[in-house]
Amino acid sequence: MLKIKRHLIFGSVFLLGAMALGYFSGKSFMSMHIDDHIFPSSGLTENKMLSEYFPKLKKTPGDTPVFIFQGEQPGRNILILGGAHPNEPAGTIAAILLVENIHVQAGKVIIIPWANHSGFTHNDPQEGSPQRFSIRTQDGQRWFKYGSRLTNPIHQWPDPTVYINPSGQKLAGTECRNLNRSYPGRRNGNLTEKIAFGIMEVLISENIDLALDLHEAAPEYPVINAIVFHESSAEIASIAFMELQLSNLEFRLEASPPNLRGLSHREWGDFAKVKAVLLETANVSHGRLKGKPSASLITEGRDKNYVKADKLGRLFVPFKEEGIPLKLRVARHLASIEALISALQEEDPTKIFAIHGLPSMERVKIEGIGQFLAPPK
Amino acid sequence: MKKTHFSIFMLFLAFILLITDPLSPKEFPQFKQPVLITSAGQSAEVQLASVLAKRAGLNYSLSKTATSRDLADVKTIALVIGTSLKGLGAAGLDMSQENERVSSLIKATQQFNIPILCLHLGGEQRRGTLSDQMIKTVLPFAQHVIVVKSGNKDGLFTEICNTHSIPLIEVERAADALEPLKNAFL
Numbered sequence A: 001m002l003k004i005k006r007h008l009i010f011g012s013v014f015l016l017g018a019m020a021l022g023y024f025s026g027k028s029f030m031s032m033h034i035d036d037h038i039f040p041s042s043g044l045t046e047n048k049m050l051s052e053y054f055p056k057l058k059k060t061p062g063d064t065p066v067f068i069f070q071g072e073q074p075g076r077n078i079l080i081l082g083g084a085h086p087n088e089p090a091g092t093i094a095a096i097l098l099v100e101n102i103h104v105q106a107g108k109v110i111i112i113p114w115a116n117h118s119g120f121t122h123n124d125p126q127e128g129s130p131q132r133f134s135i136r137t138q139d140g141q142r143w144f145k146y147g148s149r150l151t152n153p154i155h156q157w158p159d160p161t162v163y164i165n166p167s168g169q170k171l172a173g174t175e176c177r178n179l180n181r182s183y184p185g186r187r188n189g190n191l192t193e194k195i196a197f198g199i200m201e202v203l204i205s206e207n208i209d210l211a212l213d214l215h216e217a218a219p220e221y222p223v224i225n226a227i228v229f230h231e232s233s234a235e236i237a238s239i240a241f242m243e244l245q246l247s248n249l250e251f252r253l254e255a256s257p258p259n260l261r262g263l264s265h266r267e268w269g270d271f272a273k274v275k276a277v278l279l280e281t282a283n284v285s286h287g288r289l290k291g292k293p294s295a296s297l298i299t300e301g302r303d304k305n306y307v308k309a310d311k312l313g314r315l316f317v318p319f320k321e322e323g324i325p326l327k328l329r330v331a332r333h334l335a336s337i338e339a340l341i342s343a344l345q346e347e348d349p350t351k352i353f354a355i356h357g358l359p360s361m362e363r364v365k366i367e368g369i370g371q372f373l374a375p376p377k
Numbered sequence B: 001m002k003k004t005h006f007s008i009f010m011l012f013l014a015f016i017l018l019i020t021d022p023l024s025p026k027e028f029p030q031f032k033q034p035v036l037i038t039s040a041g042q043s044a045e046v047q048l049a050s051v052l053a054k055r056a057g058l059n060y061s062l063s064k065t066a067t068s069r070d071l072a073d074v075k076t077i078a079l080v081i082g083t084s085l086k087g088l089g090a091a092g093l094d095m096s097q098e099n100e101r102v103s104s105l106i107k108a109t110q111q112f113n114i115p116i117l118c119l120h121l122g123g124e125q126r127r128g129t130l131s132d133q134m135i136k137t138v139l140p141f142a143q144h145v146i147v148v149k150s151g152n153k154d155g156l157f158t159e160i161c162n163t164h165s166i167p168l169i170e171v172e173r174a175a176d177a178l179e180p181l182k183n184a185f186l
Helices: A002-031 A089-099 A117-121 A173-177 A191-205 A231-246 A264-272 A295-300 A304-311 A326-347 A361-367 B002-020 B045-055 B085-090 B095-111 B129-141 B156-163 B174-183
Strands: A046-049 A065-070 A073-081 A103-112 A132-137 A140-145 A162-164 A170-172 A210-217 A226-229 A252-255 A275-282 A354-356 B035-040 B060-062 B076-081 B116-120 B144-148 B168-171
Touching: A073 A089, A073 A191, A073 A326, A089 A103, A089 A140, A089 A210, A089 A326, A103 A191, A117 A191, A132 A295, A162 A173, A170 A173, A173 A191, A191 A264, A210 A264, A210 A326, A226 A231, A231 A252, A231 A264, A231 A275, A231 A326, A231 B045, A231 B174, A252 B045, A252 B085, A264 A275, A275 A326, A295 A326, A326 A361, B035 B045, B035 B095, B035 B129, B045 B060, B045 B076, B045 B116, B045 B174, B076 B095, B076 B129, B095 B129, B116 B129, B129 B156, B144 B156, B144 B174, B156 B168, B168 B174
Parallel strands: A073 A103, A073 A210, A210 A275, A226 A252, B035 B060, B035 B076, B076 B116, B116 B144, B144 B168
Antiparallel strands: A046 A065, A065 A103, A103 A354, A132 A140, A162 A170, A226 A275
16 A cells, blocks of 8 residues: 555656656747847838738748838948858848848848748757857847758748759758748748748849858858859959958858759849858857857857867867857958958949948947847837 | 279179069069950859959950950950869860860860960969869969969969969958969060
8 A cells, every 4th residue: 555655656756757857848848939039220220021022921930020221312221131051140140130230221231040940949850959049248148049051840840851942943842841941932931931021022023132141051061251242242352352341351252053043042033033142150169069058158159069070170260269159150250241341332333322330240240239239128 | 993893892782683683573464455264164254354354454355255256356365273173164164175175175275375364362262173184284384373362271373383384463351362363475
């Protein structure tokens, strides 16, 4: 009798423990479905959703905020996309930094910081990636989700064995959830293709002149610290490249291959006839050689394995003990955006564009990202 | 007597100037326009050369995959060296096809007496086995070479230029190639 009683107590405690574990891990899992906060600057003129451009996205996990900064005078129209790959935080944070700081006097800037909104609701299995990382602002920590390269399989399942993207390119099945392989999208396609279609609608209906897609890649990847350009933006990319060199920023200039289909720098230029440029910075938390994944690896970007790999000549960017921190990666994106805007002006000075409040590369490098982010409210 | 001394001094000065002024413009060939800018290796730096030519106010045309058929009325060829596999893929070429195109283009320039100005603007990042192979093939046919310094860290350009007596100018960055490019044309 005593033995059964003991078993009952032990079983009840064990069950309660399992339930508590399930509750808290479930809560943590579901917390990824809650959006981070963005505090737009007073220069914001309109806050739309992507579904307003493509209604089929309404009430889907692919719907995402679109921040519009319309100047008083007409001029150039620019789209900046962050978070096409939600595990490449420099692009997302640079986009958020712009939303929280810029004022446009002439022309229009449209910013989509979480391009693949669904990809921010999970992270890659078996990677041990943290769910979030934080940035210290002037008044408290701001937390940001670290998502996955791909759309959440909860929202789009199953993957085919072979994925044939809207441009007819054959890819591995999982790539059907990769936004940057799904352009120009499909009106009646899967969720990722619908998001891509929605972004194409923004490009076309807003008469975008220049569209920038912000990314990151591992230091062992050859297309790194790169400006990848569609042939229609060859001149502005070249001018920007030289401008950046004068600021002691080394980049690789890469032409978008016409036979590599489904990517933003190819399809945005071909289908929406915009000047399309993709920017890459070097992120160790993305790489295969990294040590333990952690929030500090994302923000500080230091890793001894990469220092070793650099010494062995295995990387495509210099990598020293000080690492490549998030603030430097965001600063590079901001400097590139500024250089490309200035190149656009140089190419055709008759069309104006005036923007204020764009945080400078030097200030972000010295003062940090947090200085330019609103405190948590 | 004083006049003789002065003449000797002036002659000596002229001699010194002659032997110690390696950057004297007359040592660098002067090229004629129009210039055809093309790639040797299909790297994106060919676009940089095009922007530099535009800024220098040159009468130029750009054809990344130029052949001998594009040489009509062309007075100078600007060959932008640097191999990019992405660029080759984009142009629908493989390395052997690109080598063949560049070699026959060079052959045609020799046939029509069109001088070649070589540019290497990609620096250290645009070196490596494939780029080096192109550099060694193309450079000996150049009349003048402009190179971004970091691309010549190992002295490969200096060595080839010395061997073939080709005037070489090193610049810090791609943007700095503007002045030597401007000066190279009449």
